Amino acid sequence: MLRTRAARTALVTALLALSAAGCGDAGGLQGAGATSTATSPAKLWPSLTPASSPAWNYDNGEAEAMKGVTAPGGDIRKADPVTVVKAEIAQHPDDYDGSKAPYRETARRMAYCGKKPVNARCPLLKAYYRDITGDGHADLTLGFRLLPGNQTAVRVYTVESRRVIQVMSNNDAVSGVELAGHSVIIHAPSDLADYEYRFQWTWDPEQRVMLLTHDEMLHLGRRERLSTPSASSSASPSLSPSATP
Structure with missing residues (x-):
């Protein structure tokens, strides 16, 4: 038994040596060059008095009940x-009524x-239904064109005590919309x-509204750029319908 085990060990060692010689450097570790030195953030103007209020209104933290609109049984699918x-x-x-209203044509x-x-x-x-708030019930995501102009309104509604509550409102020149988890x-x-x-x-869940958590400018690769719809074709958002929450 000991002789057999020793023979096997010698055979495995020889095979490994031959394999290494035949493969050359394939699969081996290679140096990637010098690594740049990590630096910590440099804090500027430490004596600057911090601002106590925001400079712009980002429409965060605002929920609005749609007056006269209810969802029977708490099911938002039953709200038109x-x-x-x-x-x-x-x-x-001010937005939709009167000659000076910017979106009077929408109305x-x-x-x-x-x-x-x-x-x-x-x-x-088209309306889309999906549980965005995480309460196990479907919420409503709506979009409508803001006319005249080239903007699209994106809205999210949930239900509280059978009342339809708007928890997100955004107007922009939209080229695409996605739902991902609890985010739009x-x-x-x-x-x-x-x-x-x-x-x-x-x-x-604490503020019970949708908050603007990321605001980015991203570079598009060639493939993504060719597949991204233009702003002029944003009448149909890039969502797939959700039949169930």
Whole structure:
């Protein structure tokens, strides 16, 4: 038994040596060159008095109940998306009503929504249902064109005590929209070639609203640039329908 074990050990050693000689450097470790020295962040202007209030309003922390709109049984699928958008229009006359309202054409064209067959003049996009707030129930993600202009409104609604509550409101020149977990990711075109903006809104269970958690400008690779829809074709968001939460 001892002689057999020793023979096997010698055979394995010889095979390993032959394998190493035949393969050369394939699969071996190679030096990647000198590693740059890690440096800690340098704090600038330590005597500068910190600001106590934000310079711009990012529309964070604002939830709004849609007056007169309810979800029977707490199921937001039973709330009519057309009624939901009309409630927003009624609650914000400065945006939608009057000759000086920036989106007055949107309000006018809402009259074409909710009819069959679907009228192309309706600015409302397809509704999507998915649990974004993490309460086990579907929430509503809506989009509608802001007219005149080239912007798209993206909204998220949830239900509280059968009331429909808007927990996210964003207007932008949208080139794509995605849902990921508890987040809504909005792609927007940039003035710089081969770049785009990406805004991520994430549900905050303490504030009970969607907060703007990421704001990035990213470089697009050639493949991604060719496959990314232009701002002029943003009438259909890049979401897949969710039949169940």
